[in-house]
Amino acid sequence: LKQDLEPSAELALQLKETTAELIRFKAMYQNRVDELVKEKVAKRKSLVNADKETVDTLKTRNLALRDKVVSLEQSNTYLLKELRTVLEKNQERRRPLVRTSPSGKPVHVQTT
Numbered sequence: 001l002k003q004d005l006e007p008s009a010e011l012a013l014q015l016k017e018t019t020a021e022l023i024r025f026k027a028m029y030q031n032r033v034d035e036l037v038k039e040k041v042a043k044r045k046s047l048v049n050a051d052k053e054t055v056d057t058l059k060t061r062n063l064a065l066r067d068k069v070v071s072l073e074q075s076n077t078y079l080l081k082e083l084r085t086v087l088e089k090n091q092e093r094r095r096p097l098v099r100t101s102p103s104g105k106p107v108h109v110q111t112t
Helices: 002-094
Strands: 097-100 106-109
Touching: none
Parallel strands: none
Antiparallel strands: 097 106
16 A cells, blocks of 8 residues: 555655646746736837827928928019019010100100
């Protein structure tokens, strides 16, 4: 009977040690899984924050570009008005002046 119990006791001891090792391994494994999940969550948050920063940067650039476009449109409108004014003045200078001769007939005088 004692001989039958020795292998049983040895197996029980091995089972106990294996179970303890399994519990330690399972705890280690779970800790590693938790760490990986935390890292992944932190990475996602980091990417989301980076995306938000990128979006904010792009919005700021977009607003700056809109302001620049508005400014250029205003400048363009002003320059078109100035160009019309200059063209009109130039056109007036090229128009022939009509003067009357001593006999009363109109005489066209070309200006330069």
